[in-house]
Amino acid sequence: MQNNKDQIDDIFDKFLQGPKIFTDREVLRPDYVPDNLPHREDQIQQIAKILAPVLDEARGSNIFIYGKTGTGKTAVVKYVLNRLIRRSNEIGALVENSYVNCRLVGTVYRVLLKLGESIDLKIPFTGLATSEVFDRFEDALDLKGVLLIVVLDEIDALIKVYGDNLIYELTRVNETLNKGKVSLICISNDLLFKDLLDPRVLSSLGEEEVVFRPYTAPELKDILLERAKISFNDDVLMAGSLNLCSALAAAEHGDARRALDLLRVAGELTEREGVAKVTEEHVRCAQKKIEEDRVVLVLKTLPIHSKLVLCSIYIMSRAKVKNAITGDVYEVYIELCNQLGLESLTQRRISGLINELDITGILNARVVSLGRYGRTKKIRLAISNVVIKDVFSNDPWTKKIIDYSPKCMLNK
DNA sequence: TGTCCACTGGAACGTACGGCTT
DNA sequence: AAGCCGTACGTTCCAGTGGACA
Known part of the structure; x- marks a missing residue:
């Protein structure tokens, strides 16, 4: 037993004494919103301009955003909203925001549940008719007199299953409200999903459109450099490894999320090996590991x-x-x-x-x-x-x- | 050229469950 | 307690289909 304990202590000692790879690995996680988003300045400006009237307590236009996975849509929207909310607090404007990932949340009912939560509305997680939940949400919004910016991420997942009724209701909710207002931001990975929308929904949702094209390999490299500066220790990352990460991710439709994943997992593999430098070999192993882990998880569940x-x-x-x-x-x-x-x-x-x-x-x-x-x-x-x-x-x-x-x- | 196979895939419906409203 | 709701998971029914074969 004593022996066993020593062995475990040994592992921890080795980990602690080994070369330090990361300063902050959280920076490489997909949900991290950095202070600087390279190569997305235009989109940031565009979305900020559209939402700016909100600070004057007027409703901003609805926005439809599309682009493939890992093109920075979610990060840019969160980035702009963070700043908008901070600003509205400074000047005392009644603005709230609610971010919902429709694919994760899964159903119209649960989307409304999340929207309700953001304005302190308690709704039972089952038992009510969806129309009833919507009515309560509307009433609560009006009562609070708040301007709510609703972000529906991966909206295509919801529409393919439940149709566009929720978006339709949300786009016309302003007609019935006296005090509250709703601005809608819909994000989709799939451009073709617009074909599924009712023309009425399309005209009000498509008031403004923002397109995120895939990152090129040099752009991905800039993004990785930026994050690597704050997540890795100096001189740990070899230039070739970083280039390989961006090249591999660029080949996969310019997916920044993929590039960051590769970098993080490569770093973790290096750390476990107890060596001081992240090499190209580590990146290749990381690519293999990410794919295997995904498959194993799917099979098990x-x-x-x-x-x-x-x-x-x-x-x-x-x-x-x-x-x-x-x-x-x-x-x-x-x-x-x-x-x-x-x-x-x-x-x-x-x-x-x-x-x-x-x-x-x-x-x-x-x-x-x-x-x-x-x-x-x-x-x-x-x-x-x-x-x-x-x-x-x-x-x-x-x-x-x-x-x-x-x-x-x-x-x- | 018409027939026919082994399915596909849409649609309607059934059942079970947890939980709310009245 | 009864009635209703959304959700998940399944069954049943059946029109439709592409292309080898007689």
Whole structure:
């Protein structure tokens, strides 16, 4: 026991005595809003100009912002809002803001819940009709007489599922309010989502449009340099590593979030190794690790039937079936359910689960027609068999069937 | 050129659950 | 306590489909 304790102390000592890589690693986290946002000066100016009337207690125009992930949309909006709120406090203007990430929040009801929270409105987390929640939100807003800037990030995620009713209601809420006002900022990764909007919504939402184009590799380098200055110790980061981070992220549609992730993970790997410099090799390892971690997390958190579908495809791939089709996967899946004593879902449902797995990038499922042999999906794994075997061998359900040989495959 | 297969995928509906309002 | 609500997850039904084959 004593020995064991010493060993652990040893690990901590090594960590403490090893070369110090970071001064402040939080600076590299995606939700950190820096004091300086390089190459986004135009967008900052544009959004600030549109929102400025708010300080005069007039409603600013609604704004629609679009650009791919990691192009700085959220950071710029938060940056401008921070300053706007600070200024409004100085001059005593009644301005509040509410930031909601629609993809994380998930439903219209919960979006309204978050908006309510920002003006101290308590709403039960379930039980009310959405229209009732909206009415209460409207009343509370009017009562407070506050000008609320609502930021709906990743709005496309919400609209694809629930339609544009919420935005429609929010854009016309000013017509009914006496004292309160709402300014809307919608952020989307997907430009095509505008096609899903009702023309009435589009005309009021698209009062102002701000576009964030992807960063180029040199721009990403500037951003990384800026952050590296405050997050890493001097002389830790080799110039080549920083260039590689920006080049890798630029290849992935100029994603700054990705670049910062790479830098942070590369730093952490260096730290764990106990060496003094972050090399290009560390960056390459970081890239591999980020992807693996993502996949492992997705696999571990899948619902049981999705796991079994994936196991079926894994088992088929192990048996050298290159392109599995829906019907065959379903047969194997039924057998696995029987083995585990679980009730199987319908083929329609499994077809849907396969589509969901396709979206997460774990599978590739392509609809093909086999002529008179019908229409189906050709399915293959998009990740390595080794990862699946590793994760599913440690899962209480799937470990029982991961090495199983289905009878239905014997005569194929 | 028409037939036919093995599905796809949309839509409507059912069930269970937690929790609010009346 | 009854009725209603949103949400999650599922089933059932069925029109539609691309292309090999007779």
